[in-house]
Amino acid sequence: MRFSQELVDAFIDYSSNDTAALMNLSLISRSWAPRSRKHLFRRLELIPHQMGLQRPRRSGTVETIEHHIQRFIELCSHSESTIPNAGITYLNLTPSVISRSKDQGQRQNEAFVRLLKWLLTRPLDSAERGEITGKTCLTYAQKLFWNVQHLRLGGIRAAESMAELK
Numbered sequence: 001m002r003f004s005q006e007l008v009d010a011f012i013d014y015s016s017n018d019t020a021a022l023m024n025l026s027l028i029s030r031s032w033a034p035r036s037r038k039h040l041f042r043r044l045e046l047i048p049h050q051m052g053l054q055r056p057r058r059s060g061t062v063e064t065i066e067h068h069i070q071r072f073i074e075l076c077s078h079s080e081s082t083i084p085n086a087g088i089t090y091l092n093l094t095p096s097v098i099s100r101s102k103d104q105g106q107r108q109n110e111a112f113v114r115l116l117k118w119l120l121t122r123p124l125d126s127a128e129r130g131e132i133t134g135k136t137c138l139t140y141a142q143k144l145f146w147n148v149q150h151l152r153l154g155g156i157r158a159a160e161s162m163a164e165l166k
Contacts, residue, residue: 009035041086066111087147094154
């Protein structure tokens with residue numbers, strides 16, 4: 001049985017606030033995945049809000065802000081990343097982490113600045129994939145977050161950290 005794409009889109013849009021339903025709908029057919037993904041990934045928050053306390057992972061290691069940022073960079077850098085196709089509209093890059101020590105706060109700032117610097121770099125293989133506009137390639141920020149309408153950026157406490165981004 002085949003449904004028209006308009007009917008499929010209407011059905012998926014109707015389920016836009018039900019995450020479990022959207023995940024199931026995205027598995028029905030290849031043609032259902034993009035619309036479901038649009039609703040599932042319209043909001044991206046890099047760091048969980050409850051990171052003030054470090055939680056043990058299943059493997060026994062501890063999740064830190066540095067771990068989350070490194071994992072995010074790896075996921076976005078992968079050639080098969082679907083983040084650009086999701087069309088993220090809300091992006092929160094605010095760590096929301098309570099530092100227990102000055103050293104921990106400095107490490108968090110350094111990791112966050114590393115993320116922001118990475119977003120300003122250009123993928124090495126952009127030219128090969130035809131992502132050149134004029135004489136410049138798109139940065140990771142332009143490539144990944146082309147549809148962002150709301151950006152929340154914060155969490156850098158030291159003035160010298162912001163100066164590093166210039």
